[in-house]
Amino acid sequence: MFKILFISLITSINANPRCSTATSVPKYHLIEPCHRSTLGIAARAKYSSLTSCKRLGIEKKALALNFSPTWNRSEPEYPCEVLKCSEAEGGLSLNNDTRYDYYSIYLTAKPIPNVNATCVPSIGMFYLLSRKLNYTNADDKCKNMSSTLADVNSEQRTDALAQFLTGAGVATAFVGLKKDHETRFIEVNGNGLDCTTYRAWAPGHPRRNRYHNCILLTKQHTWRTTSCENKQQALCELIPHGPYKKGSIFKDSP
Numbered sequence: 663m664f665k666i667l668f669i670s671l672i673t674s675i676n677a678n679p680r681c682s683t684a685t686s687v688p689k690y691h692l693i694e695p696c697h698r699s700t701l702g703i704a705a706r707a708k709y710s711s712l713t714s715c716k717r718l719g720i721e722k723k724a725l726a727l728n729f730s731p732t733w734n735r736s737e738p739e740y741p742c743e744v745l746k747c748s749e750a751e752g753g754l755s756l757n758n759d760t761r762y763d764y765y766s767i768y769l770t771a772k773p774i775p776n777v778n779a780t781c782v783p784s785i786g787m788f789y790l791l792s793r794k795l796n797y798t799n800a801d802d803k804c805k806n807m808s809s810t811l812a813d814v815n816s817e818q819r820t821d822a823l824a825q826f827l828t829g830a831g832v833a834t835a836f837v838g839l840k841k842d843h844e845t846r847f848i849e850v851n852g853n854g855l856d857c858t859t860y861r862a863w864a865p866g867h868p869r870r871n872r873y874h875n876c877i878l879l880t881k882q883h884t885w886r887t888t889s890c891e892n893k894q895q896a897l898c899e900l901i902p903h904g905p906y907k908k909g910s911i912f913k914d915s916p
């Protein structure tokens with residue numbers, strides 16, 4: 663009896679027509695031929711096929727990869743190197759190396775003007791808006807720079823991004839969660855918070871206040887509701903290929 667109830671409950675969650683199940687698989691784009699990035703290697707393999715190397719990249723949540731198209735089984739030792747980070751700030755770790763081609767999931771990997779994005783390994787590229795803005799203006803500002811307000815909807819992301827705030831000396835920042843007119847919390851990818859189970863509400867949050875419709879991530883690894891009119895710093899996340907596409911970059915492990 664309980665079992666049946668449980669199963670039908672699960673089915674009804676999965677069947678919520680407002681929950682998009684489409685996950686966008688990242689694509690690696692050739693950014694610099696004859697270059698190799700020396701950013702942290704997530705994994706490497708003796709693959710002679712670029713497709714296999716890209717598959718390894720997706721499996722390891724790599725933001726970029728080096729691939730040697732001319733591998734002769736002795737040189738280089740590992741023709742496929744998948745990387746935790748993508749080059750930013752002008753590709754400071756990108757070296758001339760005729761053996762490898764450098765690929766990234768960010769088509770915008772070549773520096774975006776006016777943005778110094780920071781890599782959060784295996785999660786994505788982020789930057790803080792230094793000026794305090796209300797939610798609407800912060801959202802517009804992110805969108806104007808191939809970004810969206812950051813997705814915090816997993817423990818891994820909330821933890822990593824809270825650390826990012828701490829590192830930047832920032833207590834709270836707007837992120838990509840907001841109430842819609844039905845008073846449902848909606849993520850940047852358009853899904854309702856009710857499509858997933860992870861929550862990081864600070865004690866007493868979400869506040870039952872009809873003006874508290876926008877979400878701040880805190881450096882204490884929690885979410886707080888606040889008024890969207892409040893002027894706050896905001897955390898933007900670079901999107902692999904603007905304009906914004908539905909679905910976060912990688913499906914986070916549960």
Ligand SMILES: *[C@@H]1O[C@H](CO)[C@@H](O)[C@H](O)[C@H]1NC(C)=O
Pocket residue numbers: 734736737
């Ligand atoms: C593979 O390439 C390297 C460098 O080009 C060369 O030194 C080596 O002799 C090659 N090995 C074979 C088995 O072709």
Ligand SMILES: *[C@@H]1O[C@H](CO)[C@@H](O)[C@H](O)[C@H]1NC(C)=O
Pocket residue numbers: 757758
């Ligand atoms: C890499 O090679 C290109 C073309 O040969 C050259 O213009 C550039 O200065 C080189 N960069 C470095 C860091 O050696």
Ligand SMILES: *[C@@H]1O[C@H](CO)[C@@H](O)[C@H](O)[C@H]1NC(C)=O
Pocket residue numbers: 751776777778
């Ligand atoms: C980005 O970093 C460079 C080098 O550190 C610095 O000169 C520049 O002012 C920074 N730009 C922004 C918008 O922070």
Ligand SMILES: *[C@@H]1O[C@H](CO)[C@@H](O)[C@H](O)[C@H]1NC(C)=O
Pocket residue numbers: 802803806
């Ligand atoms: C959006 O970007 C354009 C071009 O870089 C700039 O002129 C405009 O002021 C930006 N708007 C905002 C809201 O930042």
Ligand SMILES: *[C@@H]1O[C@H](CO)[C@@H](O)[C@H](O)[C@H]1NC(C)=O
Pocket residue numbers: 796797798799890891892
């Ligand atoms: C944010 O400020 C702009 C004016 O700069 C205003 O038009 C907009 O309604 C404000 N949004 C919120 C949510 O307060």
